[in-house]
Amino acid sequence: MAFLEKGQFPQVIGHRGLRGAHPENSMAAFRSAIDVGAHAIETDLHLSKDGVVVLSHDATLRRCFGDPRKVADCDWSELSMLRTLSEPQQHMCRLVELLEYVTQPELGHVWLLLDIKRDDAADELLKRLSAAFAHVPSPSRPWEQRVILAIWDAPWLAACTQYLPGFPLALTTPSPVYASAMLPIPGLHMSLLNYSFSTRRGANFRDEATSLGRKVFSWTDTAPEWMALSVENKVDGVITDDPEGFIRLCAQWKDEEKRRKARKWTMWEAVFWLGINANVWITETMSHLTSNSL
Structure with a gap:
């Protein structure tokens, strides 16, 4: 993946954007992360009741919007009216808004790490995700060269391969044991909880994954000591609240x-x-x- 060429330091991936300054997963947070120098944006996918791919970490609206309903129980017309509890108040984003933003000519270098949550039916969410990519073409290079799909388990691996062939995949997990079990799958990259690399098993796994040419990401590196550990571990990307x-x-x-x-x-x-x-x-x-x- 040319957009993840190895450098002296890990690439900087804004975790839900710059969530320390703006409400998470909002366009303001995404823009701010890029403005301060992030190479990439990490964000979370859910599906509305009427099939719109929206950017929300939680399956419910309570924490960010103060609404007790689930994302999946609301049409986009309802979701679009919500505003975040955190200031400055922001609306919920659709994936297509983020795609349109990063298609600007000056942002051709930016790539996306899309964390696919497991609350929706895989076939429906991935069909809608494929449609979003088709609806907003990437002018500089195809989305397959600008997007990594982050999955949490093996069933989603098969579904992504079926509906979005050619897109690179990364396993997201807090467990080096599970990551090791999935490592034989060709081309699968790894996104591990930062604590994993402080253990012998995690360090050995990192070395093995790197030797196989897999990209390794660390999350969520916000405290300076964990940032420094990721630099020492020579991971490929750091997912952080503080780019x-x-x-x-x-x-x-x-x-x-x-x-x-x-x-x-x-x-x-x-x-x-x-x-x-x-x-x-x-x-x-x-x-x-x-x-x-x-």
């Missing part, structure tokens, strides 16, 4: 590497200088002893 903070940490890391190299070079210069001066001292001493003996 700006992670970018800042990477810049500081790079500066520290430069300082370490500078200090190392200074040390070798000192050794070289001491060697030259020692040689001069030895030469002068031998010359003095020789002249005195004569």
